[in-house]
Amino acid sequence: MVDKEDLNRRRREDLAKLFADLARDSAPILVEGKRDREALVRGGIDGSRITMLHGQSRLDVEEALADCKDVIMMLDYDAEGLKLLDEFKSIFSRGGKRVNTWYWSKIREVFNGHIDCIENLRRYFDP
DSSP states (O other): OOOHHHHHHHHHHHHHHHHHHHHHOOSOEEESSHHHHHHHHHTTOOGGGEEEOTTOOHHHHHHHTTTOSEEEEOOOSSHHHHHHHHHHHHHHHHTTOEEEOHHHHHHHHHTTTOOOOGGGGGGGSOO
């Protein structure tokens, strides 16, 4: 049986390494909402790199990210997040952007698929 404290410690360590790499990446990051953004900022990501979907039209998001070549997707793992992921992968790919889901996939691996939204990462970073 896995010790819950040990599991959480390993998750914190894995996330710290992953977020250190994410912080060094210069591409903009797309999230769904304010709490997702807060989780990434709490993990050491520069908030100016983060674009939120909430409260914006698809066109607004496209225009906000028009000048970038790459976009890092950090959408939720629930049905709505997966739908948005597919939608924006299609939109950005048509526009010639590379869509990066590597970090998103690695976070899911850290939690063995037992995570449903990015905002839940907040508790794994020191306040």
